[in-house]
Amino acid sequence: MSRWREKYIEADSEIREKSPLVHHITNYVVMNVTANVTLAMGASPVMAHDSQEVEEMVAFASAFVINIGTLSPHWVKAMLSAGKKAKELGVPVILDPVGAGATSLRTEVSNRIMTEVCPDVVRGNQAEVTTLAGGVADIHGVDSLESGEVPVELFRELAEAANAVICVTGPIDWVTDGSRVLRVENGDPMMSNVTGTGCSASAAVAVFNCSGLPRLEASAIGLAVFGSCGEVAAENSQGPGSFQVAILDALHNAPGLDLGASLRISEL
Amino acid sequence: MSRWREKYIEADSEIREKSPLVHHITNYVVMNVTANVTLAMGASPVMAHDSQEVEEMVAFASAFVINIGTLSPHWVKAMLSAGKKAKELGVPVILDPVGAGATSLRTEVSNRIMTEVCPDVVRGNQAEVTTLAGGVADIHGVDSLESGEVPVELFRELAEAANAVICVTGPIDWVTDGSRVLRVENGDPMMSNVTGTGCSASAAVAVFNCSGLPRLEASAIGLAVFGSCGEVAAENSQGPGSFQVAILDALHNAPGLDLGASLRISEL
């Protein structure tokens, strides 16, 4: 555990010192929230979504988040062009395929982004990620899952096929780059009572991918830090309203909370 | 009163157990707020506004909210097609005609939704609802209102003509299906100091229309619960910032607050 603590402290200091720019093309519901999460973690958020400027903007960024939570055609166009530009420039791309599997539009757009942009990291829930596994990597086996079973091997195969770090969040988070598989056990049930928690987790992953850490480790630490601050917030709140306030405070005050000791990351 | 308490408790349990999906096409200002209100009341929100996916999305929903607070042509198109699909599938449609009467666009779009979609429930303030009464139902008499008079009979006529439950919120809320008229007296003046209170009330009405209750009763209980949580929040806050936090906490914790006893619903 002390290895993760050390990596976290170093990455966190790096981020808070350099305040890297994170460009988000994200959904209307969470824009304010994920901008504030990005800021509270020590990075600088920028939202820009028009094709006329996204390639220019992403060139300044240290990470680029694509979140498909409220899609429309102009936005999809900008997501693709900014995503390609980011890849060309070596800016890590984090995809949050919100609702993939729920509507054809979301499934198709997610698949297009996977194949045309090739994101470096994907953060979704189990339903979204298994949708990508079926569509992009043509990985079968989802149908034969027992109810309640978590298809960790499927996630690993998707990571391998897509050459991406795959993060699957839920009561336990799984993070895999196709060879290694990490398990993150931070978080609190109250997180599911607040809109945009998944989107905020993606922002946290993006922020830690601005540090010098390898993507797999950066992503796992991002999720662990976010979950750990959720635990702190749950102790300091009485419901989802005060929880949202408390998690932003905790993320901002993280350096003084000795979170390193409470990160629960383990390797399979 | 104990009849309303019983109905509320049953509906609330039903909602929190099943977590029904509420699809919102709503305005940019309140999306985060109404998503959180929907969640805090035990339902699941989804925002999707593009014509390419709204008909597919609304098919999964137990209620559909159309809120015209920040209109543009693509959104209107999606509101109409999703609204028609919802009606076809028996998904209750709740219209919030924000600003009807203030600009021609808002008046025209509200009237189109009234006549082309035929929403099951409308929730607006007095100015918005009287605009609909003039435009849709061609109900006269607004001009002859004494200043300060609440035209309850006009609301009832509109409900009858539009075959919808009409909810008019203000210091006192009125809910009518054209034959019965209910009066709801929950709420706190602080609610008018927070943006999106009306929109959140519409979300609350939508959530209770996912329970098995008849529309008239579901709508009145939704408003009474929201107003009652506003009363709790006012006691636990020092201004509009802390009020917003406290009302989300109260909505989430409602089952433990014995709200049933404080719902002030009466029949004319």
Add this chain to the structure above:
Amino acid sequence: MSRWREKYIEADSEIREKSPLVHHITNYVVMNVTANVTLAMGASPVMAHDSQEVEEMVAFASAFVINIGTLSPHWVKAMLSAGKKAKELGVPVILDPVGAGATSLRTEVSNRIMTEVCPDVVRGNQAEVTTLAGGVADIHGVDSLESGEVPVELFRELAEAANAVICVTGPIDWVTDGSRVLRVENGDPMMSNVTGTGCSASAAVAVFNCSGLPRLEASAIGLAVFGSCGEVAAENSQGPGSFQVAILDALHNAPGLDLGASLRISEL
């Protein structure tokens, strides 16, 4: 100082009594926040961004805010037409040129608004305002600035050339109409840890421009009040989450806080 206090108290009473309408065409990230800031300061916000209704809406307004934080072509069109209409009707226009200088789109749109709309007031940070100075007023000298130097004379020249009040916010705020230069020293470092603080400051400037005060003084008082409430909030919060709550409470409760005594406005 007592002169500013007196002016503030009078303007604040006027605003809270009349509740003037402030029309915003602003970015998605801060819409909820700036609507709530507008309300907490005693004015009434309305957001409307479509060309079909903005000219009609702005005609009801006592001030009009154009904020370019998340641009797209349809929005730019509406910004320009509503801005021109506002000027025609004598409604003060406040421009927040978010990100001017960061991308060509933002620089070009800001310059177009400056030359085609001629806003009455501009509120930006130093980078944004110096970009406008270079583009609109063709004022040179930015290149020769010593690092860290604040080019107050440049701001004054821009104000003169653009016939506008220029507000440049930072650790110290500068407000000039081209002849007089005011210095505002309210605020707290926590304000930079919350997204939309600059946008909220622009809203505060807009609200005070609804009072009868001359633009220069109204703008300086708006910034001082906002900064002063930030100071109150910093004392009552533990991080950026609770800070946002506390500043809205402070803005709402301002009349009871005797802010007048803590406004730090001085004339160069």
